[in-house]
Amino acid sequence: MTTHTDPPEGARADGDDESLPCGRPLSRVWDDWERQTDDPHTATCPHCRTAVDDLALLESAVRGLREETPDPSAHDAEPLTRRVMDLVRLELRPGRPLPLGEPAEDLWIMETVAARVLRAAAETVEGVRAGSCRIVDADGHEGGAVEVRLDIHAPADAALRPLAERVRQRVREAADRELGLVTASVDIRVTDLVDVRAEGREGDTA
Amino acid sequence: MAGARRPTAPPEADGGTGDTGVTADALLVVRAAEGDEDAFATLVQRHAPALLRLATRMLRTPAEAEDAVQDAFLSAWRRLPEFQGEASFGTWMYRIVTNRCLNVLRARRPVAPLEAAGEVPAAEHATSPARITEGRDAVRELRDALDLLSAEQRACWVLRELDGRSYEFIADAVGISQEAVRARVFRARRCLTRALGAWR
Numbered sequence: 001m002t003t004h005t006d007p008p009e010g011a012r013a014d015g016d017d018e019s020l021p022c023g024r025p026l027s028r029v030w031d032d033w034e035r036q037t038d039d040p041h042t043a044t045c046p047h048c049r050t051a052v053d054d055l056a057l058l059e060s061a062v063r064g065l066r067e068e069t070p071d072p073s074a075h076d077a078e079p080l081t082r083r084v085m086d087l088v089r090l091e092l093r094p095g096r097p098l099p100l101g102e103p104a105e106d107l108w109i110m111e112t113v114a115a116r117v118l119r120a121a122a123e124t125v126e127g128v129r130a131g132s133c134r135i136v137d138a139d140g141h142e143g144g145a146v147e148v149r150l151d152i153h154a155p156a157d158a159a160l161r162p163l164a165e166r167v168r169q170r171v172r173e174a175a176d177r178e179l180g181l182v183t184a185s186v187d188i189r190v191t192d193l194v195d196v197r198a199e200g201r202e203g204d205t206a
Numbered sequence: 207m208a209g210a211r212r213p214t215a216p217p218e219a220d221g222g223t224g225d226t227g228v229t230a231d232a233l234l235v236v237r238a239a240e241g242d243e244d245a246f247a248t249l250v251q252r253h254a255p256a257l258l259r260l261a262t263r264m265l266r267t268p269a270e271a272e273d274a275v276q277d278a279f280l281s282a283w284r285r286l287p288e289f290q291g292e293a294s295f296g297t298w299m300y301r302i303v304t305n306r307c308l309n310v311l312r313a314r315r316p317v318a319p320l321e322a323a324g325e326v327p328a329a330e331h332a333t334s335p336a337r338i339t340e341g342r343d344a345v346r347e348l349r350d351a352l353d354l355l356s357a358e359q360r361a362c363w364v365l366r367e368l369d370g371r372s373y374e375f376i377a378d379a380v381g382i383s384q385e386a387v388r389a390r391v392f393r394a395r396r397c398l399t400r401a402l403g404a405w406r
Contacts, residue, residue: 016389017392054402057402058398062348064344064345064348065368069368080258080272080276081247081250081254083276084250084254084280085243085247085250087280088246089243091280091283095241112241112242116242119237129229130233130237131232131237132237133237153233
């Protein structure tokens, strides 16, 4: 987390620094202290020691202040999440309507709503996580059929072809049964392979 | 390790959290950008605690901190379709909250002499050095002294000292160079050591 990219020398190009009576810039003395640099001069120079003691005094007050703010886990995120989501739902993000049922019927579903159902269907296949899900009108198809383009993360050890076929099957079924959408095609794109077992172990030790 | 002094592990949000029941941020971001409110709610729930802590440290009043985080999330929701994922969602949110807080701090002190805070003379203390070293008083004095800092100094200082962030991270979050961050943290420290009555 500590950066070593710029050296203490020249770190203050703004002329804002000041020199201690021993000639050392205050900024350098404090930088050295922060980096825990061992320096024979600082160890013996009374001016540097005083400057370091002042900073150490500040740092001990800082520790007290740091402890005043509770750990993130102490925050209950629920009320804030609710307030944010109330506002989010008030935002008009129109999205695109998709035709449902027969062409003569005036029945539509918003793409975002349909996508949520299809992602959930894809995730019924073990180890699969769904990302982007676009649903567009299929060209040249009668009866308001749609094309589904779905991105997934798949388990690293899975055979991808059968897995993709299972996902495609679940998506088609959900589109048909839960939404009444006719799917002309379901394109699956595997955007990442996830090592489920390794992460499971990681989770255990965390 | 030079950074070993710092006890605060950066509460870096789990941008890449993988699986076993938990959906990675990256996937939730894509879904939310496509209008999935439930996905966004999960992101809010996951990141709100760390962001609330950051805002509370910046602003010190819980109500203002909550407002800042709420505004930041709403702004994120609106901008999600443009979010290209060049940073993790957590880092992106951190940046948005930092900027919200900076705006709040700037509004508090509209014509504050930005660069003059470092020149504030040592506070006139009727306080004995023995009392200063007493922990609780020092913390209270430090809390008051934070108001002497400019908005930019305060933001950089809080990110560095209370949040334990690297200079590189702060430079990215605030949108200035690392050198400028170092200069601001330095000025903030000088101002605060003086205000604590320690600096001669």
